[in-house]
Amino acid sequence: QVELRQSGGGVVQPGRSLRLSCVASGFSFRSFAMHWVRQAPGKGLEWLAVISSDESQKYYSDSVNGRFTVSRDNSINTLFLEVNSLRHEDMAVYYCATEVPRWTGGFGYFDYWGQGSLVIVSS
């Protein structure tokens, strides 16, 4: 069955960096675009970034563009999110998610989600 196992969260000081990981199993990881979504405490869902299956396309939300970097290593079925220059407002649970491909172009809805990684920004 499809599983997305996340790691890398924790307590980080403002201005520091962190790398989140998402290890996929149960499907052909290299064939699917992958997304990152976050949820601040008590708040709604915020889409952050997408990376295409071959890494040729990467897109970010305005709120994290320039500070966050999405990457993947298809040889080890792993998705990454490098989060830099952390701010208090970046404190959230971060989720990775797979999408259902759209053969007509663009990006699809999310059918599987990781369990989430909590990032706490505190001095």
Next chain:
Amino acid sequence: DIQVTQSPSSLSASVGDRVTITCRTSQDIRNNLAWYQQKPGKPPTLLIFDASALRPGVTPRFRGSGSGTEFTLTISSLQPEDVATYYCQKYVSVPLTFGGGTKVDIK
């Protein structure tokens, strides 16, 4: 960017009630809308895609409808296990924006 507005932000209804949640987009997105359910402490799960297609395994109590800029998620007969927060999401073009969420509980 296309804005996604969901209403109401919360609602309380009795077991067996029909519940309706609305999602509006600032531009025509055809039927490129999904609905998710999220229970406390858990990741979201997909309920509906392409505005009205029920994900296999999801109870048919959930029904999605609409196209263009106005969409609806209906729970035909609210059950205790439906207590959750529901989100709509537009997809295809980035950013893949979510609505603000609707928290549903039992009266």
